[in-house]
Amino acid sequence: MKPQPSKPVPAHRLAMLRAELARRGLDGLLVPRSDAFLGEYVPPSGERLAWLTGFTGSAGLALVLRDRAVLFVDGRYTTQAAAETDPALWEARHLLEQPPATFLKAEAAGARIGYDPWLHPAATLERLAESGATLVPLESNPVDAVWDDRPAPPAGRAVPHPLAFAGQDAATKREAAAATLRAEGQDAAVLADPHAVAWLLNIRGDDLPHTPLALAMALLHADARVDLFLHPARADAALRAHLGNAVALHEPEALAGVLEGLAGRQVRLDAEVTPAWFGQRLREAGAEVVPGEDPCRLPRACKNAVEQQGARAAHQRDAVALCRFLAWFAEAAPKGGETELSAAARLLELRAEGAHFVAESFPAISGAGENGAIIHYRATAATNRPIRPDECYLVDSGAQYRDGTTDVTRTMWTGPGPVPAELAARYTMVLQGHLALSALRFPEGVAGLHLDSLARQRLWAAGLDYDHGTGHGVGSFLSVHEGPAGISRAARPVPLKPGMILSNEPGFYLPGAYGIRIENLLLVQPAAPLPGQVKPFLAFETLTWAPYDRRLIQVALLSEAERRQIDAYHRAVADRIGPLLPEDAAAWLRQVCAPLPER
Numbered sequence: 088m089k090p091q092p093s094k095p096v097p098a099h100r101l102a103m104l105r106a107e108l109a110r111r112g113l114d115g116l117l118v119p120r121s122d123a124f125l126g127e128y129v130p131p132s133g134e135r136l137a138w139l140t141g142f143t144g145s146a147g148l149a150l151v152l153r154d155r156a157v158l159f160v161d162g163r164y165t166t167q168a169a170a171e172t173d174p175a176l177w178e179a180r181h182l183l184e185q186p187p188a189t190f191l192k193a194e195a196a197g198a199r200i201g202y203d204p205w206l207h208p209a210a211t212l213e214r215l216a217e218s219g220a221t222l223v224p225l226e227s228n229p230v231d232a233v234w235d236d237r238p239a240p241p242a243g244r245a246v247p248h249p250l251a252f253a254g255q256d257a258a259t260k261r262e263a264a265a266a267t268l269r270a271e272g273q274d275a276a277v278l279a280d281p282h283a284v285a286w287l288l289n290i291r292g293d294d295l296p297h298t299p300l301a302l303a304m305a306l307l308h309a310d311a312r313v314d315l316f317l318h319p320a321r322a323d324a325a326l327r328a329h330l331g332n333a334v335a336l337h338e339p340e341a342l343a344g345v346l347e348g349l350a351g352r353q354v355r356l357d358a359e360v361t362p363a364w365f366g367q368r369l370r371e372a373g374a375e376v377v378p379g380e381d382p383c384r385l386p387r388a389c390k391n392a393v394e395q396q397g398a399r400a401a402h403q404r405d406a407v408a409l410c411r412f413l414a415w416f417a418e419a420a421p422k423g424g425e426t427e428l429s430a431a432a433r434l435l436e437l438r439a440e441g442a443h444f445v446a447e448s449f450p451a452i453s454g455a456g457e458n459g460a461i462i463h464y465r466a467t468a469a470t471n472r473p474i475r476p477d478e479c480y481l482v483d484s485g486a487q488y489r490d491g492t493t494d495v496t497r498t499m500w501t502g503p504g505p506v507p508a509e510l511a512a513r514y515t516m517v518l519q520g521h522l523a524l525s526a527l528r529f530p531e532g533v534a535g536l537h538l539d540s541l542a543r544q545r546l547w548a549a550g551l552d553y554d555h556g557t558g559h560g561v562g563s564f565l566s567v568h569e570g571p572a573g574i575s576r577a578a579r580p581v582p583l584k585p586g587m588i589l590s591n592e593p594g595f596y597l598p599g600a601y602g603i604r605i606e607n608l609l610l611v612q613p614a615a616p617l618p619g620q621v622k623p624f625l626a627f628e629t630l631t632w633a634p635y636d637r638r639l640i641q642v643a644l645l646s647e648a649e650r651r652q653i654d655a656y657h658r659a660v661a662d663r664i665g666p667l668l669p670e671d672a673a674a675w676l677r678q679v680c681a682p683l684p685e686r
Contacts, residue, residue: 095173096141103233104139104151114198116229117187117215118149123205123362124281124302127568128295128449131238135206135230138237141171144463148187149177152195159187162554163462166598170461183577191218203228204364209356212363224367241294245301245321247329248289252490252564254393257289258311261333264382265311274352276382277369278305279361282565283383288313288330291564292321297449298566299487306345307382316342347372355379360570384571387562389586394491394563395610398588398630401443401491402608406632406664408437408486409495413633414672416480417679420501425474427453427466430482438486448485448492448567455480459498459602462555462594477504479601485567494567494590496606499636506638513595514603514639516545520593521605522652524557524574524627528614531623532582535574535589542574542593553594561588561608583625587611591627607631632660634679642683654682 108116118140122133127145137143139151144164150157159182160168168179180190191200196219202212204224216222231237250256264287268276278284281300285291292301303317313334322336330336337345346365350373356366357380366376390398412434419425431453438444454464455474459481464470474480478501485494498514500506520542527541535558540547542557556575559568572581574589583589592606607629614626634657642650657680665673665680 096139098173098176100139100233101151101156101176104229105153107229107232108151108201109153111201111225111229112199113201113223113229115150115152115195115200115220117200117202117207118151118230119206120145120147121206124304125206125208125279125360125362126281126295126298126300127566128298130241130294130302132240135228135234138234139230140177141173142168143171143465144168146182148182150187150190150195150200152198155194157190159185159190165554166461167463186214188215188218191215191220195220197221199223201225201229204367205362207363208361209358209363209366213358224363241302242318242321243293243301244323245290245292245303245317245326247326248285248291248564249489250289252393252397253289254391254397257287257329258331258333260287260289260383260386261307261311261313263386264307265309267382268307268309268355271355271377271379272353273355273377273379274309275349276307276355276379277357277361277365278307278381278383279365280357280381280384282562282569283381283387284315285565286387287383288315288334290326290329297447297487299445299564300566304339304342314345316345343368346374349374351375353377355382357381357384360384380571385581385584387565388560388569388572389584390563390588390610391586395586397488397490397563398608398610399491401486401488402493402630402632403663403667404441404443404488405438405486405493405495406660407667408434408441409497409633410660410664410668410676411437411672413497413499413679414668414675416499417502417675420474420480420499421476421503423473423476426471427455427458427474428468428471430474430480431466431484434482434484441486441488443489445487445489445564448487448494452481452483452496454482454602455501456601457599460596460598460600462596462602464602474501476501479510479603481602481604483604483606487564489564492562492564492567493631494561494606494608495631495633496592496604497633497636498603498605498639500638502638508641510601510603511639511641512644513546513549513551513597514636515641515644516549516551517593517595517603517605518635518640518653519545519645519649520557521591521607522649524591524593525607525609525629526627526652528624528626529583531625533625534578534580534582535572536576536578536580538574539576539578542591546593546595551595553596555594557593558590558609561590563588583611585611585613585625588630605635629656632664634660634676637679637683640683642686645683645686647686650683650686657681
């Protein structure tokens, strides 16, 4: 049976938008999930795609034509999109298997398709331009013209991020980033990504519920000066003192005028993370746009020694909360009476007791039974269901601590009955891929896309797979999803470097039945040299400390090395976290971290 929309949006919204497009002489409109900052999470004022379609996932693109409306999502969201949108209004397409450019070429070649240049990076538009459609940049967004109750944009204060957590002062960061511009003969760089601004200037904010950002843009000059575009009312005296004289504060409306002052200058622009508006406006002003990566992106991903130590401390506190939760869940789940929302609330309550806790790093994915098969499921009052005895339960969650960002997934059997053999076999295959990646040594220069298949090999051997990447980068009290590196077939070929933090999260999903995912965070470190080694190697340091569910492990499928690896990890969990737990939780942890039985 085809899923029905959980909260269908009124059909007249699509009709109003089509009338607005007709008024402007357009055949269609591209409506992406992003706002002007092109981030994964957007404030309510930027939720145009959700307002129009009902789809609430963090990645997607709608194409509205005169007589058709198509929603493109990737494999993480195919089930969710079907449940949240009205099939009478919206056709569903797989973003990677049936990309928008291919659809446009086949169905709308020659059509005038409008787009908001603030909401699309130039690289995306270049791919869409190959479709043969005429892409029309718009001065104003047609969705905004018909969205009469659109929320106001965020207006919170930006605050300094203390050196004790940042590990490096902003002046040093500005000079190092500016030096990369001088080395290339460039005069300035556009920093349209608020994560870059936050890292470079050591500032944070509360504009988004799960990512501690002040939504701001900046220009970095080759002499290490910065033009920061943030409403002055959002910067108090403490922040102004923190920024110093080398950072000029401007209202966002002044951006176009400042860009005009770059006529005749070379300006670096990262086409993957910068709205197309910038390149268009700079060229109109007479500046030379030079393609190049955001100079903050790679340094931000390579955590310094203070950030690495902060990550270890944050993960230890997080593990205390998670192990307390798992101990509670082991007792509560077989009795029934808990729901997806109540379990997520209990975990959040325990995390909030930890030092430096600020918020969840994303809305917890708390999925029981068939809901666990929805890769980015989010329990709501409408979808919340009981967690029943003898089923699979998946919880993917994390926290923002001032010294680090966490993200961890565990899949549990609710008991008290025996685990079905097929479920245990598939859990074990996922665990084997997880173990293979965490134990890997690899030479410098290897990128995440080279490692993705290692986590899938056991599943592939059984004719199984999962439709998402194996790992993503993680920030330091910033976004839980951070580039440029990732572990995925679709990842950019960015070599992994010491200091990067990435997730390791293979999975398997049987729609309508259950989902399995196991996730730890890993810190890239130099590997100890081996005898005869002729080049530098790297390895992963595990940051996450929480037991796997031994009831779901089919020990007969494990190699002896895999069994020893699990035992060693569990021994480390018990030794590190056990002494920090209340006695009842510590006793439970000792029991579940005991050595696995011999094969």
